[in-house]
Amino acid sequence: MKQTTGKTPDVQPPKVSGRDTRKAVLERGTRPNVPLRSVFVQAPLGSASRHGRLKEFVRRSDLRALRAFLIVVACCSKENADGWTTTHDSAVWARLLDTGVAATDQAARTAAWRTFKRLQDDHRLVRCTRKPGSKMISVTLLREDGSGEPYTRPDGKTPADRFINIPSTFWTSGYDEQVDVPSLALLLTVAKEKPWCELPADKAPAWYGWSEDTHLRGLQKLLELKLVERRAHFRVAPLSPTGSTMVYQYKLAPRMRPRRKATAAKPAISTSPSGA
Template sequence: MKQTKPKTPGVQPPVVTGHETRLGMLDRAGRKAVPLRKTFVQAPRGTESRHGPLKEFVNNGDLRGLRAYLMVVGACSKATEDGWTTGHDSMVWARLFDTDLDVTPQSARTAAWRTLLRLEARGLLVCDRKRGSTWITVTLLREDGKGGAYTRPVGPNPEDRWVNLPTAFWKRRFDGRIDVPGLAMLLAVAADKQWARFPSDYSPDWYGWSPDTTERGLRKLIELGLADRREAYIKTPLSPTGSTLVYEYNLKKWMRPPRGQKPGSPA
């Protein structure tokens, strides 16, 4: 009978964290930024509604779903014969989404699958799991949530304009320190011009969330050191002073990839 060697006493397998799994995923993608069409944040000018799919995450307080979606976009780094697709064991997805914290492995797998199903219901991706298998395949759809096939965000059309979210956002662990308003406004500031104003009263029309969400989100960006704020004055001829103080916001330089850089340029 074949003898098996006994395990070395005291030797245990290493514990892999969600942070390590996310870094491994981004390193495998081999790029220094994750591209995201601006239509996820806001529809182009001239459309009936300016609201993008981001509104649903914000109004439902779905931080896990929003973080998961950005990670899926980062994971799908190239097209295959099945589209922009990637597949992993459900436990890998669980670590990517932090659904494995303080729960049983089965609960972690189930929570990861349900997170992906929420993203599918919002028209952002298609997920597939064969009966009896723990392998989950995810295929990206276009960021506007209308169910169109995903393509690399390049082109002259307004619908193809994008932002590059640097992988340093994850490497420096900001993804674990930010909240829903902060992450929403991070994407909104990234999608706008440099040193833009974000009057909270316009938030319901521009983005579909409350003025309070905009104000709390901007404060969070300043608190975390992800953005800068400066004062500016605008003319208001009918006011007592003739001018009004406003604030303008811009992401930190390390959060703004150089102009002209292609979406998700390789590291």
């Protein structure tokens, strides 16, 4: 029988997205939540200024650097053998940071490195190193207050060591790709506060360091994305014409609340008589 040979089909490598890469990083860490010190958002009561390092990202409208810092925290949420350091090829970092969108491979790698340099030089939140001629970039997490001090895992025992938990679904479900600077800043702010907190816009400049307009735009975007919930609340105001005033209160939507770590199911206990 005559045999025919067909053409060898073109085999193309799969396309791996930034979300795929972020998901792989989080799955490797096996943590349902990523801890972030609250001082990144706001300094403790009694501090000379209540502003946290987050203010600088908002002021510069630097979404790429803010998202990069949060994914570095996620990468380093479990201590590595060489400290709180994560090392990847610059192409992997480029995917993690989404710098490869509409860019050449080299441009994407360079953009990732420059982003880490901003986090290091402008914010003192990481230390990044790259050996001459190497494509590997090592990023070491520093303390979230921008002091440049070494990072330690927060335990919540002191006001300066209190932390919020960002659920891994923030990245794996792609919510990090939908937020802008104001909404990401307000998401971290709502996460820092107790459920059903009031967030008056006129207090934003003093409490957080950004404008009332930024504050309101951030909250509105979060409501549109259904990442927070809002309710009206009436407060007694004896000197007002109606005797009360209405304010809004906010809390994280269920999809953004910290996840409980899954526990192994306990084996069933037999109720049969012994020896049955």
